[in-house]
Amino acid sequence: MKTVDDINRKIERGDVNVVTAIEMKEIISELGTDKASEEVDVVTTGTFGAMCSSGAFLNFGHADPPIKMKRVWLNDVEAYTGIAAVDAYLGATQLSESISNYGGAHVLEDLIRGKEIQLKADGYVTDCYPRKEIATEIGLEDLNQATMVNPRNSYQRYNAAANSSGRALHTYMSALLPNLGNVTYAGVGSLSPLNNDPEYRTIGIGTRIFLGGAKGYVMGEGTQHSPPFGTLMVKGDLKEMSTEWIRAAFFPGYGSTLFVGIGAAIPILDAEMAKATGIRDEEIVVNIIDFGVQRRDKPVVRKANYAELKSGKIEINGEEVRVSPLSSYYNAKKIAEELVGMVKTGEFLLSAPVGKIPQKAVTKSLRHGVKEVKSVMCNAIIISGDTSIQEASRLMVENNATHLPVTGEGDVLLGIVTSWDIAKVVANGENGDVSKIMTKKVVTSMPGETVDIVAKKMEQYGISALPVIDSKRVIGLITSEEVSKALMEARK
Amino acid sequence: MMIQLRFDVKSIRKPTLARTIIETGVLLNIIKAGVEARRGEIIIEVDDKRAEEVMRKFREYGVDTSKIERVVEKDDELCVHCGACLSVCPVEVFTMSEERKVAAEPKKCTRCGVCIDVCPFSALSLPG
Numbered sequence: 001m002k003t004v005d006d007i008n009r010k011i012e013r014g015d016v017n018v019v020t021a022i023e024m025k026e027i028i029s030e031l032g033t034d035k036a037s038e039e040v041d042v043v044t045t046g047t048f049g050a051m052c053s054s055g056a057f058l059n060f061g062h063a064d065p066p067i068k069m070k071r072v073w074l075n076d077v078e079a080y081t082g083i084a085a086v087d088a089y090l091g092a093t094q095l096s097e098s099i100s101n102y103g104g105a106h107v108l109e110d111l112i113r114g115k116e117i118q119l120k121a122d123g124y125v126t127d128c129y130p131r132k133e134i135a136t137e138i139g140l141e142d143l144n145q146a147t148m149v150n151p152r153n154s155y156q157r158y159n160a161a162a163n164s165s166g167r168a169l170h171t172y173m174s175a176l177l178p179n180l181g182n183v184t185y186a187g188v189g190s191l192s193p194l195n196n197d198p199e200y201r202t203i204g205i206g207t208r209i210f211l212g213g214a215k216g217y218v219m220g221e222g223t224q225h226s227p228p229f230g231t232l233m234v235k236g237d238l239k240e241m242s243t244e245w246i247r248a249a250f251f252p253g254y255g256s257t258l259f260v261g262i263g264a265a266i267p268i269l270d271a272e273m274a275k276a277t278g279i280r281d282e283e284i285v286v287n288i289i290d291f292g293v294q295r296r297d298k299p300v301v302r303k304a305n306y307a308e309l310k311s312g313k314i315e316i317n318g319e320e321v322r323v324s325p326l327s328s329y330y331n332a333k334k335i336a337e338e339l340v341g342m343v344k345t346g347e348f349l350l351s352a353p354v355g356k357i358p359q360k361a362v363t364k365s366l367r368h369g370v371k372e373v374k375s376v377m378c379n380a381i382i383i384s385g386d387t388s389i390q391e392a393s394r395l396m397v398e399n400n401a402t403h404l405p406v407t408g409e410g411d412v413l414l415g416i417v418t419s420w421d422i423a424k425v426v427a428n429g430e431n432g433d434v435s436k437i438m439t440k441k442v443v444t445s446m447p448g449e450t451v452d453i454v455a456k457k458m459e460q461y462g463i464s465a466l467p468v469i470d471s472k473r474v475i476g477l478i479t480s481e482e483v484s485k486a487l488m489e490a491r492k
Numbered sequence: 493m494m495i496q497l498r499f500d501v502k503s504i505r506k507p508t509l510a511r512t513i514i515e516t517g518v519l520l521n522i523i524k525a526g527v528e529a530r531r532g533e534i535i536i537e538v539d540d541k542r543a544e545e546v547m548r549k550f551r552e553y554g555v556d557t558s559k560i561e562r563v564v565e566k567d568d569e570l571c572v573h574c575g576a577c578l579s580v581c582p583v584e585v586f587t588m589s590e591e592r593k594v595a596a597e598p599k600k601c602t603r604c605g606v607c608i609d610v611c612p613f614s615a616l617s618l619p620g
């Protein structure tokens with residue numbers, strides 16, 4: 001048993017034994033956890049990846065005459081100002097109103113780089129704040145405070161992504177090729193801070209960490225903290241950070257985000273802690289989620305552990321699919337190594353948490369009134385492929401229907417015939433079976449899909465009705481009429 | 493070496509590719525092919541030493557040829573080795589090293605452009 005104080009005294013004496021989490025795995029397999037816990041005092045960890053929920057509180061100082069900022073822009077990226085007169089919070093994913101592929105993350109990086117930023121503000125005029133507007137240039141050194149406060153960083157693990165749909169998707173998980181053409185994942189597995197302390201014994205409120213090249217602190221659990229998908233809320237001084245560890249990124253089709261480098265130095269208090277830091281990539285399992293389904297609860301393609309993901313290739317439905325990491329393991333390792341040096345030289349002392357972050361938590365979803373297809377769809381008038389065009393047009397008139405799904409055995413969808421298709425063949429004086437004229441590539445819906453997604457599909461493909469499919473069977477039809485009615489109700 | 497072949501309305505209708513292979517005896521690797529009714533664009537890979545000969549043959553048959561020399565460039569100052577580019581390049585130009593740094597082997601690049609927008613740090617470009 002060691003305490004954090006014991007270890008700090010060792011650091012001050014210069015005889016502390018610090019290793020990275022990568023080295024620790026080897027030490028444990030060689031010595032076992034008991035022996036390793038006696039030998040090793042501190043294990044360093046690191047991660048470097050996209051952390052969208054990041055930003056900074058900036059205090060601009062008072063102008064003369066003073067202004068109470070109502071709205072403020074930095075290089076045309078709007079920051080939140082509902083906090084007194086000259087404080088603002090600039091979020092990483094807020095986009096610039098004039099510069100393309102540029103957002104709050106880029107302003108933060110530019111500030112750290114020492115660049116001048118254009119500041120524009122509208123004032124709310126009061127007796128004590130008479131100024132109406134201001135436009136000037138500022139640099140990091142002009143700010144009274146520039147405190148990075150990131151509500152959700154350092155995800156312990158994160159579900160990987162793939163895309164079963166027929167078109168490429170541009171997401172915060174980068175480009176997802178159609179037909180499960182690739183897999184992307186985030187996080188660095190067994191090197192990441194929280195995976196090395198899954199019970200949050202040493203990482204908690206007040207823990208000193210490496211944040212963007214500076215010393216930062218854990219404020220508590222991050223938003224959406226949901227162990228083992230744990231997250232941290234962190235803070236640090238932007239003025240001490242380096243662009244080596246804070247980098248603005250832009251995912252086309254998604255927007256800007258901030259790559260943040262975070263590291264934690266974990267005190268090996270006992271054999272239990274040693275065991276925790278021995279965690280391997282194989283033990284860290286996540287789901288590969290299908291982004292092709294535009295719902296909050298996306299289906300799982302398969303499970304995968306970080307060792308499989310890191311290998312660069314993964315098997316899906318018997319085929320080998322290439323995998324992209326989105327976090328930089330190379331930089332994460334550099335952070336862990338840098339931390340080893342900082343602890344050894346006494347530059348970085350450990351701190352015991354003053355409070356614990358919860359080991360149990362669930363993330364709730366936002367409720368909203370948009371209905372699902374199954375509750376609003378109508379009956380489909382289903383016909384078979386050998387129905388005559390004449391008969392199909394009669395059915396349309398009789399049932400006041402403009403779309404007839406064509407099905408085969410077991411109600412499996414083969415195609416769809418619309419009143420427009422019929423009008424065309426009648427105009428040309430043709431006749432025959434509907435199988436001749438039906439559209440075979442049909443855009444479909446599912447019973448659990450929400451109507452706003454259906455509306456998007458209708459717009460995207462320029463169509464007005466979709467057959468609803470449940471395990472390959474046609475169970476109904478959803479038309480623009482039901483969709484607009486449901487959306488109107490949701491808005492009320 | 494990669495060679496870009498542009499076929500016009502005349503050359504696209506003839507078995508130019510097959511003829512060139514038979515007459516030169518050079519093995520061609522088709523990297524990318526886009527053939528339409530009136531024109532076509534094919535990218536082939538051939539042994540560097542035989543490239544001139546193959547190009548001459550194609551030109552005889554009325555095919556416009558050009559070497560692909562300006563390929564993808566990776567700015568190592570900007571790259572953070574995130575690996576986003578790894579899984580999107582159709583010809584696997586990008587690889588992850590043992591120490592988990594991302595390297596590019598631009599010789600293979602066909603200039604398809606897919607990776608350019610995928611890199612979150614604008615570290616990739618296709619000059620020229």
Ligand code: SF4
Nearest residue numbers: 581601602604605607
């Ligand atoms: S341009 Fe296309 S072929 Fe060249 S490296 Fe990028 S993705 Fe690969």
Ligand code: SF4
Nearest residue numbers: 571572574575577611
């Ligand atoms: S996507 Fe860009 S930053 Fe990431 S590894 Fe490739 S070149 Fe480097």
